[in-house]
Amino acid sequence: MNDFLKTVAASAILLGLGACASQPEPAETEVAEAPEPVVVEETETETNTTTRSTVTEEPAEPVREAYSGPKPGSLADFRVNVGERVYFDLDQSRLDADDREILKRQAAWLQSYPEARIMVAGNCDERGTREYNLALGERRAATVKDYLVSLGVDPARIDTISYGKERPIAEGSNERAWALNRNGFTQILSGATG
Amino acid sequence: MIRSFITALAMALAFALAPLQLAGAQITVNVGDGTAKPLPIAVPEFNAEPGEAREYGDQIAEVLRSDLRLTGLFELKKPEAFIQRDLDIGAEPRFADWKIIQTDALVVGETEMLPDGRLRVAFRLWDIYGEQVMRLGGQPGRQYVTTPENWRRIAHKIADSIYTRLTGEDGYLDTRIVYIAETGPKTARVKKLAIMDADGANQQDLTSGAHTVLTPRFSTSDQEITYMSYEGGTPRVYLFNIETGRQEVLGNFDGMTFAPRFSPDGRSVLFSQARGGNSDLYIMDLRTRQEEQLTSHPDIDTSPSMSPDGRQIVFTSDRGGSPQLYVMNRDQSALTCPSGGRDTACRITFGEGRYSTPVWSPRGDLIAFTKQLRGRFYIGVIGTDGKGERLLTESYLDEGPTWSPNGRVIAFFREARPGAGPRLWSVDLTGKNLRQLPTPTDASDPAWSPLLD
Numbered sequence: 054m055n056d057f058l059k060t061v062a063a064s065a066i067l068l069g070l071g072a073c074a075s076q077p078e079p080a081e082t083e084v085a086e087a088p089e090p091v092v093v094e095e096t097e098t099e100t101n102t103t104t105r106s107t108v109t110e111e112p113a114e115p116v117r118e119a120y121s122g123p124k125p126g127s128l129a130d131f132r133v134n135v136g137e138r139v140y141f142d143l144d145q146s147r148l149d150a151d152d153r154e155i156l157k158r159q160a161a162w163l164q165s166y167p168e169a170r171i172m173v174a175g176n177c178d179e180r181g182t183r184e185y186n187l188a189l190g191e192r193r194a195a196t197v198k199d200y201l202v203s204l205g206v207d208p209a210r211i212d213t214i215s216y217g218k219e220r221p222i223a224e225g226s227n228e229r230a231w232a233l234n235r236n237g238f239t240q241i242l243s244g245a246t247g
Numbered sequence: 248m249i250r251s252f253i254t255a256l257a258m259a260l261a262f263a264l265a266p267l268q269l270a271g272a273q274i275t276v277n278v279g280d281g282t283a284k285p286l287p288i289a290v291p292e293f294n295a296e297p298g299e300a301r302e303y304g305d306q307i308a309e310v311l312r313s314d315l316r317l318t319g320l321f322e323l324k325k326p327e328a329f330i331q332r333d334l335d336i337g338a339e340p341r342f343a344d345w346k347i348i349q350t351d352a353l354v355v356g357e358t359e360m361l362p363d364g365r366l367r368v369a370f371r372l373w374d375i376y377g378e379q380v381m382r383l384g385g386q387p388g389r390q391y392v393t394t395p396e397n398w399r400r401i402a403h404k405i406a407d408s409i410y411t412r413l414t415g416e417d418g419y420l421d422t423r424i425v426y427i428a429e430t431g432p433k434t435a436r437v438k439k440l441a442i443m444d445a446d447g448a449n450q451q452d453l454t455s456g457a458h459t460v461l462t463p464r465f466s467t468s469d470q471e472i473t474y475m476s477y478e479g480g481t482p483r484v485y486l487f488n489i490e491t492g493r494q495e496v497l498g499n500f501d502g503m504t505f506a507p508r509f510s511p512d513g514r515s516v517l518f519s520q521a522r523g524g525n526s527d528l529y530i531m532d533l534r535t536r537q538e539e540q541l542t543s544h545p546d547i548d549t550s551p552s553m554s555p556d557g558r559q560i561v562f563t564s565d566r567g568g569s570p571q572l573y574v575m576n577r578d579q580s581a582l583t584c585p586s587g588g589r590d591t592a593c594r595i596t597f598g599e600g601r602y603s604t605p606v607w608s609p610r611g612d613l614i615a616f617t618k619q620l621r622g623r624f625y626i627g628v629i630g631t632d633g634k635g636e637r638l639l640t641e642s643y644l645d646e647g648p649t650w651s652p653n654g655r656v657i658a659f660f661r662e663a664r665p666g667a668g669p670r671l672w673s674v675d676l677t678g679k680n681l682r683q684l685p686t687p688t689d690a691s692d693p694a695w696s697p698l699l700d
Binding site: 214219 | 434462480526570604622
């Protein structure tokens with residue numbers, strides 16, 4: 054996950070929008086549009102047939118002090134302290150080091166709250182065709198699930214679903230929005246406390 | 248002479264279908280530019296007694312003119328210019344009067360309310376310069392008797408008769424299009440199954456919008472469709488009967504099922520199933536409900552479409568590193584690829600860019616696709632052997648081609664610019680006659696019906 058996306062996540066905490074976990078997506082949508090300025094660059098990948106977006110921004114403001122912290126084991130705890138989304142590069146379903154850090158925290162949280170069940174949704178940006186993106190979203194969701202299972206989470210606790218390009222969290226039609234919309238979203242289905 | 252128009256049109260079609268063979272030529276948009284000029288045709292008011300019969304006659308003539316205009320092949324003569332005002336379906340028109348206004352073809356029609364309440368509609372098509380009636384199915388004219396509510400269908404049927412008589416092609420105007428009606432913001436989009444006549448009339452929603460629905464496709468019957476829905480949590484392929492409203496899930500699969508499409512004989516549905524992150528192709532026989540796995544490859548295989556003879560399947564796969572089109576035999580036997588080697592699936596797209604959503608033409612010789620290249624999307628066609636790629640359209644997002652049942656026109660959806668909602672469009676196989684189809688809301692995933700009964 055790149056710096057820009059970390060900033061978005063941090064902003065969500067700062068604005069307190071992340072605290073209401075039952076309907077997370079509209080809240081993030083508003084936040085995703087907020088940070089400015091943003092520099093968008095395109096660099097060639099090894100294959101030379103696709104471009105990869107790099108989104109950078111000024112370092113995030115220190116925000117943790119402003120937040121008192123959600124109750125451990127709650128949906129808000131998972132959202133704020135663990136992180137519910139990992140972000141994929143264009144056309145890819147590979148996890149980078151940042152993504153793996155988030156998934157390690159997810160796995161640890163799931164070990165702490167063994168009643169919790171999750172649904173991992175795979176999402177794609179709008180710059181692909183519908184059916185291929187459904188397949189790609191499924192591949193992304195499975196990548197997340199497989200990694201959590203490799204960390205010891207019981208596969209029976211993890212459902213997956215693909216939304217293809219049907220569930221964007223950022224409205225825009227630009228590199229920044231597309232980077233946000235290529236994600237694996239872990240939703241707690243049941244078993245959270247408080 | 249009308250004969251020369253037909254010849255010119257046939258030549259234009261032949262040209263459009265021929266592969267681009269210029270030495271070193273680049274693929275360009277709108278290759279195969281139709282050379283036929285639109286044929287001048289006059290559609291005067293239908294004869295009728297004042298009252299109901301005349302009202303239906305006026306409406307039928309108006310829809311008929313609109314249909315002929317939609318084909319892009321006709322120039323409709325303005326009624327104000329008409330000299331002869333006493334046309335009679337039983338008598339020869341005064342050819343000289345119609346030659347003066349330079350019309351090649353003339354439609355003479357009449358409507359009548361029968362004592363039993365039904366509507367009778369008759370018409371004849373005249374070749375003005377040839378000074379003779381153009382026979383339709385061996386008859387000097389054609390007549391329909393029906394309940395008056397069907398007047399619009401009659402207009403489409405007359406349009407198809409004229410189109411067929413003057414082009415030698417099957418008609419496509421008496422058809423419907425099923426699509427996804429979209430409302431609401433991008434991040435909370437409501438998607439309903441909807442249907443309309445091919446000219447945009449008779450708009451109707453088929454689902455409530457409570458669940459996201461995607462990618463509807465018609466069966467060989469105009470009443471049965473298959474599509475994908477998120478109803479019930481796991482996304483699944485469903486069958487839906489338009490007439491009865493009856494809906495059923497297709498089969499009992501562990502994973503997501505998606506990308507459904509009927510086989511051309513209507514007896515089976517091809518689709519993808521995703522399991523453990525990988526998508527493969529399947530086919531299910533609708534009578535026996537037996538499924539068969541068609542591919543088992545570790546990369547994505549999706550969007551299957553069967554050839555009209557039922558022997559081959561074209562699909563999208565990223566087994567080569569990016570989405571491209573592949574052809575395989577229905578019986579999974581090896582085939583000789585365009586590259587010369589033998590394999591169970593042959594890649595047919597080698598141009599720059601990504602290719603997906605292949606749809607086999609009803610004529611069997613072409614495959615329509617969506618192409619993505621350097622931030623632009625295109626609708627194009629390619630020979631089944633991978634030769635003769637032609638791009639027909641280009642925009643920010645053009646996706647999801649569907650063939651008219653005669654294989655002459657392709658409908659698709661377009662987001663004209665970033666942030667613009669999708670709308671339905673159609674384009675001729677020549678790359679000409681690009682038109683937006685009227686829908687009350689944003690719309691995507693069009694699928695053209697067969698000719699109605």
